Structures are given as C-alpha cells and as structure tokens.
Amino acid sequence: MPSTPRVLVAGGGLAGLVAARHLAAGGVDAALVERRETVGGRVRTLERDGYRFDRGFQVLFTAYPAARRELDLERLELRRFAPGATIAGPNGRSTLADPLRQPATVSATVSNPYVSVGDAIRVARLWWTLRRSDPDDTFAGGDDRIDDYLRERGFSDRFVEGFVAPFYGGITLDRSLSTSANVFEYTFRTLAAGEIAVPAAGMEAIPAQLADRVRAAGGTIRTGVEIESIAAGSDDGSSRGERGDGGPVTAATDDGTIDADAVVVATDPPTARELTDVAAIPTDGRGCVTQYYALPAAVDLETDRRLLLNATDRGPNHVVPHSAVAPEYAPDDATLISATFLGDREEADASLADRTRRALESWYPDRRFDGLETLHTARVPFAQFMQPPGFRDRLPDTRDPTGPVYLAGDYTRWSSIQGAMESGRQAAKAVIDDLSE
Secondary structure, three states: OOOOOEEEEEOOOHHHHHHHHHHHHOOOEEEEEEOOOOOOOOOOEEEEOOEEEEOOOOOEEOOOHHHHHHOOOOOOOEEEOOOOEEEEEOOEEEEEOOOOOOHHHHHHHHOOOOOOHHHHHHHHHHHHHHHOOOHHHHHHOOOOEHHHHHHHOOOOHHHHHHHHHHHHHHHHOOOOOOOEHHHHHHHHHHHHHOOEEEEOOOOOHHHHHHHHHHHHOOOEEEEOOOEEEEEEOOOOOOOOOOOOOOOOEEEEEEOEEEEEOEEEEOOOHHHHHHHHOOOOOOOOEEEEEEEEEEEEOOOOOOOOOOEEEEOOOOOOOEEEOHHHHOHHHOOOOEEEEEEEEEOOOOOOHHHHHHHHHHHHHHHOOOOOOOOOEEEEEEEEEEEEEOOOOOHHHHOOOOOOOOOOEEEOOHHHOOOOHHHHHHHHHHHHHHHHHHHHO
16 A cells, blocks of 8 residues: 555444544544544443443353453453343242352253253253354355254244244344244354353443554544435446446545545444445334333342343343343442333333333332333333344445445444444454555
C-alpha cells in the first residue's frame, strides 16, 4: 500500500468495533462512526438508581473463541452463573446441574423428574463428543431442527420439553426448537468448555473495552453520526464500481460526507440492507421482552446462581436472579431479578408483571410476591435473525456489496456474540487483503 488507506466503519456494535480494531492494527486509518451516543449496538446497559439493566437477557459464553481472542476477560470482572438450571413446573422446583463440576449436586440431578438416567448418560456422551470437536467444523456438516436432532439421539420428550425448550428458548429465542441443530452443537460445546457470565459493570462493559482497544490501536470513534447512504465510485466516474477498480467510497451522513478507500457496513441488518442493496441480508428476526423487578434484599429464589426455567409454556420463559449472580447489579437493600418473555408481546407492562408474579407464586407456593416492583421493561423486537436448518447457505458474504464495501455483522455467520466478533475480524481481513492487492 503506497499510502495509508482510510477505511470507514459504519456502526459501533461488536462487529464494527472488532473490525475497526483489526483495521487499525493492520496499518489502516480506521474511522468508526455510530449513530447513537454510545457504542455497543444491541449490547447495552442502563444504569438507574443503583440498578443495572442489560438490554434484554444477555450473557457472555466465556469459551467463545472470539471472546477469548478479542477481550481481556479478567479485566471484565466476570460474575459467573452456576452451571445447570433450576426447573420450575406444576410439580415444584428441581435442580439440573453439572455433577462433573459440582459433585455435591449428583443426587439432586439424578432425582430430577425431567431427566431420566438414560438422558443423563446421553448428555454426558454428547458433552464428551462435542467438547473434543473443533468448533470451526460445527457448521460444515448436515443440519436439522434441534428437537429432531435430540430425539434422533434418544432423548426423552420430558427432557426436551421440560429443560431443553426453555433453556434453548433463552439462547435462540425459539422455544419450539425449530432452530438449526448446528447452533445447538456450537453452543452446547461452548457451555461444556466454559461458563455463562456477565461483567460486574453490566454487559456494556464488553463494547466499552472493545472501544478502548480500537483507540489503543490508533483508530478513531465518533458517536452521534448516522450514515444515510453509501456511493461506491470508480476511476471512470461511474456511481457504482466493481471490486478492484480502485474507486473511492463516499458516505453521506447527517453531519456531512466522508470519503474513504473502503467502507465496512456494521449496522443492524435492516439498515445494512438499505445501505448496500444486498438482498441476502436477513431482516426477519426473533424478539423478546425482558422485565426487571426489585424484591426485598432478604428474598432468595434458592437457585444457587442458576437460571430459573419455566417447564411450561405459560408465563415467562425464564427468570434470572441477577443480584445473586452479580451483586453489583442492585443496591445492597434490594434483590434484582428479571423475567424474559419470548416474541413481540402485545401485553402492557403491568400485565406482563402480573404474569411473572403469578408464575413465581405457583413455583413458590409457600410465598407471596406482592412486593414485586417493576423497574424496567426492555422490548427488543429484533434480537436475533431467524436460523432454521440450512440457514448458513443463505447468508451474505462479507464481500457481497458492490465496490469496496464490506459487511460485518453476526448475520454473515450466526446470531451470537461469537458470530458478531468473528465477522468483524473477517471483514477487516478482507479489506486489508483487497487493499494490499
């Protein structure tokens, strides 16, 4: 490269931040712009009155390869969930834990009504097989629905419907388990190799750390600037050039125009499709609603830092004991929990809170939850794009846009923090390779 090329990164979510960092580290003049006043995209934390509310129920899988590569996990001061879950249903609550990590939970897990001895053996066998596999090979094989995948391997209906449906309903926002089994294999392997955690300062600490790394590598970040259109020119003056013609790119923003040698579009999927005209960018997504509640400090849901899963399809999909896992999420005189409902819910906030209260009282029949106080409701209509079997065959490639324009977003890989971060790294690599040529 005879001179330092300038690359514009449009969007300050995880993918854009990782792309900007690798571009800057690769000797490129990387400039990131974000339309909001803070970076983070879908990963945000609201702080109010001593509480921390993440945007929807979000967690970090510590064994994600991209997370280990891009983040300093120790500096995030992670607060870890206990492995497994507490399953709540009509017959009370039961514990499903990982006896290999917590030997004291063997008896509780073996006596769990949702897990037969055969199911436990199959889980251990699958755990052992997938943990020894290469995560990069997960999406290379055949594909099926999660529920069909599990039943073909002999798992009981009670285990699939009582545990897997709510647990993976929280991961894929799809309690029907119609999501790709490749997603199940990747995440199951990751859970076997690591833990589920949140930073002490909230999930927004993750993009904040990535932003620091962008600046440390020499990149710049401007917030409050929205990209309105992108025009890829060429040497002969045409408005849309082919890749490799050396034409510049002009981005029109609400604060003027920006000229660059290349642009990485790392916005949300609908905006990315509008900016690039790439029809393969998925815009059909799954949503959720997460409500945060305060309870008196003495209240203990007795889950031992585990998720509380709803074994039925009535009420919230799961309840999270936030302050039990991360005390920094709430004042000392309060307990913070949340409940997540899957899909776009039309019910008013008060109606959802009432459903949570009734669910808790059915799971804890000896208690009353009249003191449940609704603090915050996060409605996320597009939390993940749809991932049915074979979805990867239809996703766009990083280089699909016309001209020196590139895509970075989990929708180029799979919907996850891993997918977002890895897409940013791959986009940066594609830009640097093409500019070098």
